[in-house]
Amino acid sequence: MGASYYDGLLPVRDPGSGLPGVVSGIRPPYRVTASVAVPAGRIVIAFVSDSAELSRMFAANWAPAEAGARPDATLCALTGPASGYGLADHWDRARWWSPRDQVMLALGFGSYRLVKVCVRGICSAVSADDTVFVHGCTLTIGAGADRRGVVITGTSGAGKTTLVAGLLRQREYHVEVLDDDWGPVSLRTGQAASTGEQMLHMKTGSVLALRPGFFGAAPDGTYARDQSDPDRSARMLVSPRSVYGAAWRTAAAAIAHVAVLVREPPGWRPPGSDSEAVRALEDEGDAGLIHHHEMFLNGSLILTTENDKSREEQRYRRLLSRTKLSWINNSGTPQDLTRDFIAAVMSRDSR
Numbered sequence: 001m002g003a004s005y006y007d008g009l010l011p012v013r014d015p016g017s018g019l020p021g022v023v024s025g026i027r028p029p030y031r032v033t034a035s036v037a038v039p040a041g042r043i044v045i046a047f048v049s050d051s052a053e054l055s056r057m058f059a060a061n062w063a064p065a066e067a068g069a070r071p072d073a074t075l076c077a078l079t080g081p082a083s084g085y086g087l088a089d090h091w092d093r094a095r096w097w098s099p100r101d102q103v104m105l106a107l108g109f110g111s112y113r114l115v116k117v118c119v120r121g122i123c124s125a126v127s128a129d130d131t132v133f134v135h136g137c138t139l140t141i142g143a144g145a146d147r148r149g150v151v152i153t154g155t156s157g158a159g160k161t162t163l164v165a166g167l168l169r170q171r172e173y174h175v176e177v178l179d180d181d182w183g184p185v186s187l188r189t190g191q192a193a194s195t196g197e198q199m200l201h202m203k204t205g206s207v208l209a210l211r212p213g214f215f216g217a218a219p220d221g222t223y224a225r226d227q228s229d230p231d232r233s234a235r236m237l238v239s240p241r242s243v244y245g246a247a248w249r250t251a252a253a254a255i256a257h258v259a260v261l262v263r264e265p266p267g268w269r270p271p272g273s274d275s276e277a278v279r280a281l282e283d284e285g286d287a288g289l290i291h292h293h294e295m296f297l298n299g300s301l302i303l304t305t306e307n308d309k310s311r312e313e314q315r316y317r318r319l320l321s322r323t324k325l326s327w328i329n330n331s332g333t334p335q336d337l338t339r340d341f342i343a344a345v346m347s348r349d350s351r
């Protein structure tokens with residue numbers, strides 16, 4: 001799978017009380033607030049850091065929060081080790097999240113992809129019980145009465161981007177994309193919202209899969225290479241329109257279907273019931289076995305207690321109780337994948 005989001009990502013621990021005091025004692029010089037749209041409103045995240053680069057990327061990635069908006073949560077990402085801030089060494093061994101104060105402190109952060117994973121986890125942690133954030137692409141397919149919202153999920157490398165690129169090549173499918181790789185769904189109304197990201201943080205390979213010839217055609221200002229990544233050509237911040245063109249549509253859409261992509265041997269049989277499905281979603285992915293980052297295919301959950309885990313389970317049960325669910329085994333060619341997806345999602349009875 002190569003370098004994944006989860007490389008170098010430490011487990012999350014609760015420091016008990018006093019984390020806001022620790023952060024304000026450090027006085028990081030940069031502070032940016034951003035707004036993540038959810039179906040019922042928005043989540044405001046304050047990002048504080050001693051990295052000008054990470055602060056600039058955070059501000060470019062997200063929509064700005066309204067002036068004076070009170071943050072729902074704060075992420076403090078510092079570039080150096082704990083000793084550089086007068087803290088004891090044990091602070092280096094985890095990312096510290098206080099559910100009471102809704103503050104996360106992470107040390108030794110140089111890469112923006114680590115910031116992104118923390119933002120995702122924090123959003124799941126602070127959002128209401130009736131909102132679930134899903135890892136994957138949210139899109140609508142079909143026109144008129146046939147139009148339906150679909151979440152395409154699956155672990156990193158399962159083939160999500162390959163499938164979306166295949167779908168976008170066929171105009172007759174009428175595909176419109178709300179969220180590229182992560183987004184919220186209301187469990188009360190079934191509506192998915194676009195997160196409102198101004199620039200998407202994407203793998204360069206994904207941009208090229210979706211828009212071959214991107215670098216020859218993209219006007220200045222539509223993308224910036226991620227200089228914070230150890231491999232500077234690996235990722236970029238890119239305007240959604242320059243990748244998806246007119247297919248980028250930020251209007252909310254009702255989700256009718258969840259499609260889970262897996263890469264298993266031909267003949268693999270999917271879970272039979274919703275309970276088994278939730279269990280499989282929870283366990284999917286090798287990365288999950290160590291730190292549970294891929295649990296529920298969310299890719300970034302903060303699950304420090306059993307309660308956090310059962311809350312997420314409930315969210316997935318509620319999501320699956322109101323949508324159709326298809327497991328699609330990406331064991332053939334990309335063309336097979338597109339065909340299998342269309343057959344599953346556009347059929348009348350796809351369970």
Ligand SMILES: Nc1ncnc2c1ncn2[C@@H]1O[C@H](COP(=O)(O)OP(=O)(O)O)[C@@H](O)[C@H]1O
Nearest residue numbers: 155156157158159160161162163330332333334
């Ligand atoms: N059916 C397939 N046949 C060959 N290569 C594939 C297939 N599906 C995906 N890939 C390749 O596997 C890698 C991961 O796929 P990708 O679509 O980026 O996954 P995801 O978006 O789920 O992380 C890419 O290099 C892609 O080209």
Ligand SMILES: [Mg+2]
Nearest residue numbers: 160161181206
């Ligand atoms: Mg992808």
